[in-house]
Amino acid sequence: MREELQKWYSPSLNKDMETLVFGDAGQPVILFPTSMGRYYENKDFKLIDAVANFINEGKIKVYCPDSVDALSWYNKNIHPADRVKNHIWYDKYVLEELLPLAKNQTGHAKVITAGCSFGGYHAANFGFRHPWAVSHIFSMSGAFDITGQLDGFYNDDVYFNNPVDFLPNNINPELWDLKIVLGTSDRDICRQDNERLSGILHQKGINHWLDIRQNADHDWPIWRDMFPEYIYQL
Template sequence: MSLGAIRYGHWGRPVLVFPSEAGRAEDFAANGMVGAVQGLVDAGRVSFFCVDSADRWTWSDNGKPTEDRAHGHQVYTAWLEQAVIPWINDELGGEHHDLATLGVSMGAYHAVHFSLTHAHLAPLAIGLSGNYDVTTWHGWGEQGDATYFANPTAYISGMQGEHLAWLRSHVSVLLVVGQGPFEYEPTGSLPSSTAFAELLAHKGIPHQLDLWGSDSAHDWPWWQRQLAHHLPRFC
């Protein structure tokens, strides 16, 4: 499994960007997302640190049972922790604790999951058209701890006590989803985003749900608009 990363921007708030399902680091710029906020980049308000996905070996490999895919995701998380975060810190000239995460489609899951499990590093997550329940991804086989702790819908449901209190004071989640083509079927993004927002509200975790209209599709042109709408207030 060979993975890479690319930086866009020279200064500003660092944003760790996850691509759509099985995507590559260069997809973010190639699909107009950097261009959609080029003014923020040129003004030194934001730097994007874009990474490859490992979905082809993990969540997108339907030949593996869900638990095995979740174990593969643990390897990907270790790469983020041991290689990507140190690279970002090196690029920034020292440890940085104001990292935001961002992703579209399956990348939204990665962004939100990483911030919820690494809020000390990435206190803000922006998920565009995400599905936050990994058990809905054509899974099979028995599910154990690896699946549970990779599934925001599961571990947030079970969270309580001091850990929940700490998370409430350290993280904020923005969920954006349209009500147009492919946001309901086959992605499940619309029902998952609304259900996950309800769960975050029930647990008292700071969040915002922004529902776009019936013309807003599960596609790059809409994600460009959503990013341009929301990102300026965070950087």
């Protein structure tokens, strides 16, 4: 399996950013890390190995970006308004830098977003904010209400990055073209978050799969089972 570290100076974030890329061809998958995770996390926890066959067959090419969660949502040293603004710069980085790279390298017009735990938030938030650029959202044990990170602060920037808030009022017709999987489990600490988001999607008539696994926790073993099953459906 081909593995390449791509690094460049991000004008959006005003810092060097690293992305670990796996494969030569196929549908581009932007696979976000968990809370404050690094670009190599999904490799280290064997999530890449779980889909190695699809990568080697040229079905997918996986892009594992670094996160800036420690500078945004988890940065208790700055005002909550600035935490959100730092995330907005990250969204701009993904949209204007990483997305074009993935599209140009694979020839596909849209990307797949995926991630586990807090990476599931990133996958869903980016996909729902930019449905014209995304074909599939694969969230595994994601949580979709970001307000708990902001010490009670709320403004329009929070609203437009909080899927459970902005999605009910979003009428972009391309939302209905998304292929969405919300993976969770019976013992998942984020199960209720997934059921809540599923309810919102159901009310809007947006097709999706709420996949609730049995006898599983909020942890890598179930995510390694889920991810290849979701990729198989492409």
